[in-house]
Amino acid sequence: MPLAVLLLGITGSGKTTLAQALADHGYTRLSVDEEVHRLHGRYGVDYPEHTYFERQRPVVEAIRHRFAKELEAGNDIVLDYGLWLREERDAWQQAARDAGGHPVVVYLPASREELLKRLAERNMRDDANALTVTPEALDDFFARFDPPADDGHIIVYTGDLAVLMAALSTKRYRRA
Structure with missing residues (x-):
């Protein structure tokens, strides 16, 4: 059963860096x-900030479709997307299960x-992962973020890739 690693974190938390590291270990990386x-x-x-969500919506749907196809094909996935809302996390976990994957x-x-x-540091760059974020915007992000429940089903990443890889290996075989 392929794994669907769903990264959860506010902008700047290290999701893209971790997703790239997992891609180096064979995971298919999908980045909204x-x-x-x-x-x-x-x-x-290149476009007004207030139009971001209308531009993002069809991209999320296209990635959700590819996400399912990759899992159905037996490929491990890492989703590089914040999943700030609990309902969003639940929906992606269900999409993984529906496609035969283990979220x-x-x-x-x-x-x-x-x-x-x-x-x-990141605001100085101009690449796809360098969304400019002000302190006020960051405060807004925190206000809209649903922290995960401490229910034992979530892996907390501490920055040690080897520890995470071991935990993912355990999840693969235990299907918790």
Whole structure:
């Protein structure tokens, strides 16, 4: 049964870096932000910020379709998408199960201070993963974020890839 690793974290928490590392270990990486960038350019530069969600919606649906096809084909997936809302996480977990995959949620916690530091560096870039985020926008993100329940079904990523790979291996064989 293929794994569907669903990354959970606020902008700047390290989801893309982790997704790229998992891709290096054979996971098929699906990135909503990169696809929006490929189709529409830079957020707030090539199109108005207030139009982001209308541009993102069809991209999420296309990625959801590819997500299912990859799992049906037996490929392990890593979804590089924030999954801020509990209902969104639940829907993606169900989509993984419906496609014959085993969903695993990996949470990347980060403090506001750490995120501000990372975002200040990232805001200087202009690539697909360099969404410019102000401190006020970050506060808004935190206000809209549903933290995960501490129910034992979520892996908390501490920055140690080897530990995560071992946990994923355990999930693959236990199907918790």
